[in-house]
Amino acid sequence: MAENGEAAxxxxxxxxxxxxGDVHVLKDINLTVSRGEVLVVIGPSGGGKSTLCxxxxxxxxxxxxxxxxxxxxxxxxxxxxxxxxxxxxxxFQSFNLFAHKTILENVALGPVKVRKVPRAQAEERALQxxxxxxxxxxxxxxxxxxxxxxxxxxxxxxxxxxDPKMILFxxxxxxxxxxxxxEVLDVMVELAREGMTMVVVTHEMGFARxxxxxxxxxxxxxxxxxxxxxxxxxxxxxxxxxxxxxxxLTH
Numbered sequence: 001m002a003e004n005g006e007a008a009x010x011x012x013x014x015x016x017x018x019x020x021g022d023v024h025v026l027k028d029i030n031l032t033v034s035r036g037e038v039l040v041v042i043g044p045s046g047g048g049k050s051t052l053c054x055x056x057x058x059x060x061x062x063x064x065x066x067x068x069x070x071x072x073x074x075x076x077x078x079x080x081x082x083x084x085x086x087x088x089x090x091x092f093q094s095f096n097l098f099a100h101k102t103i104l105e106n107v108a109l110g111p112v113k114v115r116k117v118p119r120a121q122a123e124e125r126a127l128q129x130x131x132x133x134x135x136x137x138x139x140x141x142x143x144x145x146x147x148x149x150x151x152x153x154x155x156x157x158x159x160x161x162x163d164p165k166m167i168l169f170x171x172x173x174x175x176x177x178x179x180x181x182x183e184v185l186d187v188m189v190e191l192a193r194e195g196m197t198m199v200v201v202t203h204e205m206g207f208a209r210x211x212x213x214x215x216x217x218x219x220x221x222x223x224x225x226x227x228x229x230x231x232x233x234x235x236x237x238x239x240x241x242x243x244x245x246x247x248x249l250t251h
Contacts, residue, residue, distance in 0.1 A: 009035075010035045010037075011033040011067070011068070011070075012066075012067070013029050013052075013055070013065065013066075016055065016062050018055065018062050018063055019063050024221055025221050026055070027220075028065075029065070029222075034197075035197055037197055038192045038197075038198045039213065040200045040207070040212035040214070040229070041053065041199065041200065041201045041202075042208060042216070043217050043218035043224070043244065048218055048222075050170050053169075053170045054168075056168055057084060057088040057090055069088065086114050087162075087164055089160065089162060090168045091156055091159055091170070091172045092155070093170060093175050095152055095154065095155045097154060097158075099142065102139065102140050103135070104127065107130060107154065107157045107158045108125070108161065110161055110162050111162060122161070125161060126139075127139060129157040129161055130157050133153040133187050134187070135153050147180055148175065148180050149176055149180030149184055152173070153183065156187055156191075166196070167198050169198060169199070169201065170201050172202070185206075189207065193211075200212075205233070208233075213228070213229075214226060215228070215233075217232065217238075217240075224238050224240050225238050233245065
């Protein structure tokens, strides 16, 4: 525990740099995420948001700096990396469900394979989670039989099945038809209310206003600004953020 009575941060990124070839995609990133915090990352495309998100569970490696998760540096490989991935859920733009498995099997698979939970127990829990995200009635269907919104809610249930310490969301609604976006955001808002630690890369400003504890604005590989949502949306502190908001909030 920290001396001031607050819990130590769940994630700390210090002086993180990342290159793709000659392109400097993350530039000296310093960021902490507290337990139970909902951190929303917004900014123009190509600004490094998704890369930042993916470094936290080591889907992307970093070239300099350090990332500490729950008191430990990110492991490089092997069993420790598998353990990290089981503790950091990830929900992608594309749903990444196994097409040949039912929705129930998709959600139960991780606990059975990684945590060695007995199948019957894993399936019972999977059904509870499908109920929680509002699609228990679809349990025996295959992904192709579901709408995009239902598939993404399945992906959220699958992340929850591992009892993660946090969940990363990388533009979870950007591949969805507009009428399906809200059903996914509603589930995410509910998770936020329940105290799940979340890092959310999104273009959904309504969600950022409703659910975020803190908004991080990224552009050109750097964190340009971070503040409480109301402060950010009503009184952005940088020209770059003002320019970005003027473009997206008028649409």
